[in-house]
Amino acid sequence: MSGTMLQPFPRYAEVALPLPLPQTFSYGVPERLLRAEPGFRARVRFGPRSLIGCVTEIRDEAPRLPDGATLHPLGSLLDGEPVLTPSQVRLARWIADYYIAAPGLVCRAMMPPETPREDRIIYRRTQGAGTPSKLGLRLLEALDRPMTAKALARAMGRKSVSGALATLQRMGYVVGHRDIHGHVGATRQIAQITEAGRAALAEEKLHPATARVLTLLSVANEAVPVAAIRYEAGIKSGGPFGRLARKGLIELTREPMRQSPWERLRMARSEDSRAVELTPYQTEAIAAIVAAARLGRFSPMVLRGVTGSGKTEVYLRAAEEVVRAGRAVLLLVPEISLTPRLAALLHGRFGERVAILHSALGSAERRDEWWRIRNGQAGIVVGARSAVLAPVENLGLVVVDEEHESSYKQEEAPRYNARDVAIVRANEDGAVVVLGSATPSLESYTHAVEGRYRLVVLPERIGNRSLASVELVDMKEVVREQGPETIISRPLETAIEARLAEREQAMVLLNRRGYAGQLLCRQCGLALTCNECSLAMTLHRRATLAVCHLCGLGRALPERCEMCRGEYLRHVGYGTERVEELMKERFPDSRVARMDRDTMRRKGSHEALLTRFAAKEIDILVGTQMLAKGHDFPAVTLVGVLAADNALGAPDFRAAERTFQLLTQVAGRAGRGDRPGKVLIQTFTPDHYSLEFARSQDFEGFYESERKFRSALLYPPVVRLLNLVFEGSTMAEATREARRAATFLKTQELESLRVLGPAFAVRSKIRNRYRCQLLLKLTRSSHGRVRALVRTLLNDESIARSMTVDVDPLTLA
Helix, strand or coil: CECCCCCCCCCCEEEEEECCCCEEEEEEEEEHHHHCCCCEEEEECCCCCEEEEEEEECCCCCCCCCCCCCCEEEEEEECCCCCCCCCCCCHHHHHHHHCCCCCCHHHHHCCCCCCCCCCHHEECCCCCCCCCCHHHHHHHHHHCEECCCCHHHHHHCCCHHHHHHHHHHHHHHEEEEHHHHHHHEEEEEEEECCCHHHHHHHHHCCCCHHHHHHHHHHHCCCCEHHHHHHHHHHCCCCHHHHHHHCCCCCCEEEEEECCHHHHHHHHCCCCCCCCCCCCCCHHHHHHHHHHHHHCCCCEEEEEEECCCCCCCCCCCHHHHHHHHCCCCEEECCCCCCHHHHHHHHHHHHHHHHEEEEEECCCCCHHEEEHHHHHHHCCCCCEECCCHHHCCCCCEEEEECCCCCCCEEEEECCCCCCCHHHHHHHHHHHCCCCEEEECCCCHHHHHHCCCCCCCCEEEECHHHCCCEEEEEEEHHHHHHHHHHHCCCCCCCHHHHHHHHHHHHEEEEEEEECCECCCEEEEECCCCEEEEECCCCCCCCCCCEEEEEEECCCCEEEECCCCCCCCCCCCCEEECCCCHHHHHHHHHCCCEEEEEEEECCCCCCCCCHHHHHHHHCCCCCCCCHHHHHHHCCCCCCEEEEEEEEHHHHCCCCCCCHHHHHHHHHHHHHCCCCCCCCCCCEEECCCCCCHHHHHHHHCCCHHHHHHHHHHHHHCCCCCCCCEEEEEEEECCCCHHHHHHHHHHHHHCCCCCCCEEEEEEEEEEEEEEECCCEEEEEEEEHHHHHHHHHHHHHHHHHHHHHHHHHHEECCCCCCCC
């Protein structure tokens, strides 16, 4: 914003605009918009553009502007009251500050999932100043009640009145807003039987279709959606309902239709586990959470429970007590696929007070669930990462299930960690936050061990069930006996055959999708790589494509090597698509399905597949790490893990932790029913400590060993990390900016800061952009100072264009 102020304004607003810029922008608040306050959406002028931003602050004093600058006024407010709650506005400020993120992008992530349209803005008359034009006077006369621009144009017999409306808004005669309590979306027709209809049903000989309609309505004894009655009655058209209404046998009306994910998910809403007898450990855990909630102050807890110990039931019982006390509950899960079952359990206890919020919902579903939460109609919110930003108020309990999962970290701007944001939200509202996992992250468990968080343990499975037995299959021996191309070892194949004979189910995990890992030329050794990324392309046989899993670029499989023109191209490695094919070949009479990102793209695909598996319509489920997270299938008695040591070779200090967590979690899927479970882990490194501890499911032993490793090399939780990634059209360009940043940071002589690099990033080229990085190691006490230094770097336009900041990174790729 530039220029000298032409006139003073009564008040001034800071507005966060949806741009990747590290600051908010100042605007004047005219008299007609003095109702503006933080949380309002506002339309403003930004250069030649008109943008919708969020008001984050209102001040009485004018901002300082450069000489000759002009302060623009707010154009209009889009709502009748703030869209974001006060706690959301404070949270947005914290996220932008801590994660060095653009405030506008943070606010946009919190906003309702829709772009306000003019036909949703309601206009009404107010007291203005000046003399309107003749058209303006006609418009004001026609605006005898609040209405949309389209309705006003129809009333005046014109195609559009947008220009006249804008003029009258500037003069203060008209104000437009979208009332969050009067949101109008889609509608649906509902039917209710009348007394005449009941009489006809009892006395007259009716057509069978008519009789079915009236019978269903009579049994329901309330207004029912026409679509539901048509489905139940087997009627293809809505014609009979019109005829019945004209005869006075039913009454037809329309009601706003909430785009409900419940109807799409077709969940068993009656699902309820309150009859389950609690273990003593569960009872103690619930009592600890409830007691802390009653105190009404921030209380962080780590709930470490072995797989199958009943952590979900602890969450639900604690939620009941918190809701009974009149406070709200937020439950986060790491994967969208885990939402349906937990939501069904919640719905069985709390009914329509439960809202689902995650990115896989349809736009209408997500929009209407968001507004239900904002309007206070849903006080229990369940969802994946983005649900932590939901407009729920007065939180009493926040649960982060499987808190160790990396999927809680947002990998694009704004790069927040939902687990840590959940802790901040709980602190803001004086709530209990429960971080639940069988394998807590080293950071969270260290907080518990050192007394900053309370540790609650569930050491036993419910029902006195034993943990699954785990066996490591040494693939070096298997290769010697069965050959180098072996994918399924003989012990695993035999175990699957035995389970199928007993009509039990098996899961097979391989954390690599696709058919083959890469396409290799036998003549020159060249692997087929992506033209735009530094990554070998993965073969997807069903699509007959080679696909880059970084940028998504796909290409037809070549017949010859691009380097030497050799004809001998070999598939190296294997993925879930190949394993699925192999299972169908080895077990032709079994029903095999696959669960990975390639098969779970369609809306509702997660729920549909898991419902089939729960109904035992699938015998063998092959998949990636999606299989490891929280699923409870009593008929699964065998889990096979292929290439368990794949991740151990990754250049990532968390590799051992990720491997231990994945293996322990997937082992927990077996033996959750009445029959014992077995886990077979195929590996070439059976003596690695992460696999040894996973075999014995010894979390504390792993924690002590890993903690020593992290302490020796100065990695979290011993220190904090910031990762600065620099991109350029050439590696020289990226490296030049990284060196400038490194020089600035190293000259600050901050003893608590270590600057490593510049160095090539692990993925040194993505989408034709070259990448190098600086890794900053720092102490907890210096975190604020170092963040301030990084913001100083962002003031350099050249560095800001090339640099991406990742605070508390979970990967260094």
